[in-house]
Amino acid sequence: MAVDPQQLHYTTTHEWVAVTPDSPLCVTVGMSDFAVRLLSDLRFIDLPPVGRQLAAGDSFCEIEHEKAVSDLYCPLSGTVIAINQQVLDNVDLLASEPFGAGWLIQLQLAEPANLGSLLNYAAYRQHCSGASRIEASEAGS
Amino acid sequence: MTASQPRSMTGTTGETPAPSAPGERSQRHALDRPRLPSCRVIIEDSPGDGAWNMAADTWLLEQAVATGAACLRVYGWSEPTLSLGYFQSGETLSAHPIFCDWARVRRLTGGGAILHGPGIDLTYSFAVPDWTALVAASGHLYDHVNRVLIRELSRYGWSLTARGESVPVSPEPELCFLRADTHDLLQAGTKVIGSAQRRRRSSLLQHGSLLLRSPAGVTELRGLLDPVDRTQPAGIQPPTDEQLPSNTALAKALGELLAEALEWSTWTPAEQADIAARIAEAKPSSHG
Numbered sequence: 001m002a003v004d005p006q007q008l009h010y011t012t013t014h015e016w017v018a019v020t021p022d023s024p025l026c027v028t029v030g031m032s033d034f035a036v037r038l039l040s041d042l043r044f045i046d047l048p049p050v051g052r053q054l055a056a057g058d059s060f061c062e063i064e065h066e067k068a069v070s071d072l073y074c075p076l077s078g079t080v081i082a083i084n085q086q087v088l089d090n091v092d093l094l095a096s097e098p099f100g101a102g103w104l105i106q107l108q109l110a111e112p113a114n115l116g117s118l119l120n121y122a123a124y125r126q127h128c129s130g131a132s133r134i135e136a137s138e139a140g141s
Numbered sequence: 142m143t144a145s146q147p148r149s150m151t152g153t154t155g156e157t158p159a160p161s162a163p164g165e166r167s168q169r170h171a172l173d174r175p176r177l178p179s180c181r182v183i184i185e186d187s188p189g190d191g192a193w194n195m196a197a198d199t200w201l202l203e204q205a206v207a208t209g210a211a212c213l214r215v216y217g218w219s220e221p222t223l224s225l226g227y228f229q230s231g232e233t234l235s236a237h238p239i240f241c242d243w244a245r246v247r248r249l250t251g252g253g254a255i256l257h258g259p260g261i262d263l264t265y266s267f268a269v270p271d272w273t274a275l276v277a278a279s280g281h282l283y284d285h286v287n288r289v290l291i292r293e294l295s296r297y298g299w300s301l302t303a304r305g306e307s308v309p310v311s312p313e314p315e316l317c318f319l320r321a322d323t324h325d326l327l328q329a330g331t332k333v334i335g336s337a338q339r340r341r342r343s344s345l346l347q348h349g350s351l352l353l354r355s356p357a358g359v360t361e362l363r364g365l366l367d368p369v370d371r372t373q374p375a376g377i378q379p380p381t382d383e384q385l386p387s388n389t390a391l392a393k394a395l396g397e398l399l400a401e402a403l404e405w406s407t408w409t410p411a412e413q414a415d416i417a418a419r420i421a422e423a424k425p426s427s428h429g
Contacts, residue, residue, distance in 0.1 A: 013342075038278075041307075043251070044228035059341075062227070066280055067252040067322060068338035069227045 001028065002100035009115050010124035011075045016099070017118060024112050026081070029060075030103040031072060034128045036095050039065040045091045047083040047105055054078060054107070056117075061104055063091075075118060078107030172285055172398065173276045177269065180400035181212040182392050183407060188217035188259065191224060191246030196420045198346060199249055200412070201268040205344040211400060213267040215392045218257035220244055221356065226252045226317070226337065234315050239358050250337035250348045253317035256356060261364070263351045263388070265395060272345040275399070282347055283324035283336055285398060290326060290334060290351075293394045297384045299365065301326045301333070318352055318362050333365045353385075 008016040014035035020026040044064040054060050054074040061072035083105050087093050094102040119127060189197070194216060204210045222244040225231045229247075234240045234254060248255075256262060272279050284303070291301045308321035317335040326334035336349035355362040363369070368379040386394070396403040408416075 046228070064226075064228050064251040067226075067250070067324070067336070068279060068340055069249065069251045070340040071342075073342075 001103060002097075003028070003030075003103075005033070005099050006121045008099075008121065009075070009113075009118035010121070010127075011073065011118060012127055013073050015072055015075050017075045017113070017115070018103075019113060019115070025109045026106060027076060027078070027109060027113060028103050028106050029075060031061075031094060031098055032124070033098045036098045036102075039063065039070075039095070041066045042091045042095055045087060045094065047088060048080050050080050050083060052080045054080065063094075072104070074107075076107060076109060076113050078109040080105050081108045082106040173281055174274060176398070177211050177275070177400040179211070179402040179404055180267070180269075180396050181210065181404045181406055182396045183212060183214045183216075184388050184392055184405075185214065185216040186407070188219040190219050191222040191244050191257070192420045192423070193416070194218065194257075194264070195224070195246050195248060196416050196423070197408075198266045198268070198348070200416050200419065201266065202249065202339060202341060202344060202346040205268040205270040205346075206341050209270040211267070211269045213265065213392060213396050213399065215263070215265050215388045215395075217259065217263065218261070219259070221256070221258035221261065222246060224248045224255045224257060226250065226254065227339070229254060229315065231315065239356060248337070248348060249339040249346060251339075252322075252335065252337035253313075253320050254315050255317045255335065255350045256352065256359070256362070257350065258356070260354055261356060262353055263385075263391070264348065265391065266346060266348045267395065267399060268344060268346045269399065271343045272340070273343060279338060279340060279345060280324070282338070282345070286336065286347065286349060286395065287324065287326055287334070289394050289398050290349075290391075293386045293391060294365075297386065299328060299384070301328050303327075304332070316362070317350075328365055329369050331363045333363075353382075 003018045008018050010016050010032060014032045016030050016032050018028040020028070042063065042065045046062045048054065048060050055077045056074055058074045059071040060074040063070050063072065084103050087102055087104060096102065197214065201212045201214065204212065223231065223234060223240055225245060225247045227248060227250060231245065231254060257264065269275060272282065276282050276285065287303055294301055304321060304323055304325040304327055307323045310321065314320055318332050324336060325332045333352050334349060336347060339346040352362065352364040353366045354364040355367050366380045393403065
């Protein structure tokens with residue numbers, strides 16, 4: 001899959017959300033290119049099992065890079081209905097195609113997503129470029 | 142000998158002030174940004190087992206996330222223990238003739254397996270609530286801490302250097318001290334200090350281990366206090382613990398890197414009970 005970054009919704013911790021056009025209760029979650037660029041030497045990734053219920057803010061993914069393990073946080077509450085096995089097998093996909101083959105999980109939401117709690121593309125870019133401590137954003141932090 | 146004769150007889154638990162290093166005032170090492178106002182410092186009275194040590198560090202990170210408390214620990218290990226990096230399986234180590242019988246524990250942090258135990262290593266850890274308030278990039282903390290360790294060990298005649306480059310080895314060794322990372326500290330060309338991190342939200346836990354002596358029979362590693370030449374003639378004594386800063390001195394130096402004021406303390410009974418309860422509740426999992 002490939003998504004248009006400008007059509008996504010973002011968290012301040014650099015996860016992105018894509019709502020499936022024909023299925024508003026299904027969303028895909030990934031990590032932004034901005035965050036990926038800050039993660040050098042990606043080594044390992046772990047994703048939750050299909051069927052796990054996640055609340056917004058829960059850690060759903062762990063990534064090792066430069067001997068550091070970081071958590072990614074679930075943008076919305078839902079049940080994991082798919083994980084990207086290709087990324088598990090080849091974490092470099094996350095670095096090379098964060099908005100495409102590097103997606104992470106798909107969630108089934110119990111109700112339509114409250115996207116108002118997330119940032120649109122412009123706001124997210126401003127968050128990335130305007131933050132006085134831009135490195136705050138090293139992914140997963 | 143890998144180092145000049147010690148200029149102090151300070152033991153690892155002694156309180157004797159360390160000798161001054163040449164040009165000490167000019168060697169003050171600062172973070173990228175202002176230090177924390179304060180940091181709690183815990184020096185364990187006695188070495189703990191792997192479950193305790195890792196549960197305690199996890200507790201510190203959780204406290205940093207939840208309450209904003211910063212804390213530094215310097216501690217030892219009560220038995221020979223392998224701590225596996227968070228994503229390591231440790232599979233090949235299970236077949237190792239020496240390590241197969243060692244206790245094991247999984248760290249929260251990444252990297253390779255580290256050997257711990259009485260006389261084998263010295264470990265530090267610290268948890269800070271918002272690493273972005275201290276450094277521009279979390280990797281800088283490795284470097285800042287390394288400069289402090291270089292300075293402190295130089296007081297005792299050691300000349301540690303940062304590797305400064307990563308050298309991938311394939312297949313990658315399971316043992317941290319056989320890997321070659323840019324943030325390693327070397328003595329006489331051999332890695333003696335490794336470090337790794339865990340980040341949760343804006344908080345960060347960093348571990349570091351100083352390999353003092355390679356366990357008997359483990360010839361592929363050389364600790365700081367091991368003779369450089371294992372075949373050297375009898376009668377030449379290897380370095381001793383007296384050529385190390387005390388745990389207190391090490392904690393003070395690392396703590397002062399992080400914070401303006403240090404709050405020396407021990408675990409409270411409630412904290413100990415909380416950590417012990419977590420150990421008891423812990424269930425085996427793939428990423429313990």
